[in-house]
Amino acid sequence: MLMGLLFSIAAGALVGLQNIFNSKVNENTGSWMTTTLVLGLGFAASLLLGVVFEGGDMFRLDLSSMQTWYWFSGIIGVGVVTCVVQGVRRLGPTFAISIVLITQLVTAMIWDTMGWLGLEKVPFSWNKLAGVLILIGGILVFKLGGRNAKTAEKVQVHDPI
Structure with a gap:
């Protein structure tokens, strides 16, 4: 339970920091480029860290037991980043x-x-x-x-x- 609490606290701090960064990027690039940069760099970092920590096992997928609509999580992420950036811009x-x-x-x-x-x-x-x-x-x-x-x-x- 303690690790769950620590990870949750870290996630909250990282999300708050990320939103400030995203807002600053948005001031210079616009909403869609911010979303592209955030998710693109996130993809690259996830791929790199996945290969480092999981190696080839990362590419052994069993998608047969997963519902197809769960694959759209990344598309939901586009909405999350875009909406949060716009909310922060307008509300602080x-x-x-x-x-x-x-x-x-x-x-x-x-x-x-x-x-x-x-x-x-x-x-x-x-x-x-x-x-x-x-x-x-x-x-x-x-x-x-x-x-x-x-x-x-x-x-x-x-x-x-």
């Missing part, structure tokens, strides 16, 4: 990624609860829903609280007293 990194994470959590909870696409069904609980709602409330406090603080700063700066 923290707010955009907060929304992405909440949406991931809600979507995962629905898919787990329904047992769709061969997932093992995980029973719904009100505690899980309460946790998601608390996170959503935290994001709202984060976003709306910042506006009030900025407004208060402006009032203090312009106050002649």
Whole structure:
């Protein structure tokens, strides 16, 4: 379990860093070139690391037991990168990624609860829903609280007293 937690923490940190990098690349190249660069370099890195760590075993595939639609994960990745880059550009990194994470959590909870696409069904609980709602409330406090603080700063700066 500890390794799962460490990998999850690392993934969260890497996703946050990647989104900042992607946003900076997008400022200079545009959304589609950013997506192409991100996924192209990701492919090259995955291929290289796969060969280094797995050698020839990496190319021994048994795709017969896998559903065909699972192969489209990379196409979904295009949508992920494109949408996140645009969200970060329009909302800023923290707010955009907060929304992405909440949406991931809600979507995962629905898919787990329904047992769709061969997932093992995980029973719904009100505690899980309460946790998601608390996170959503935290994001709202984060976003709306910042506006009030900025407004208060402006009032203090312009106050002649």
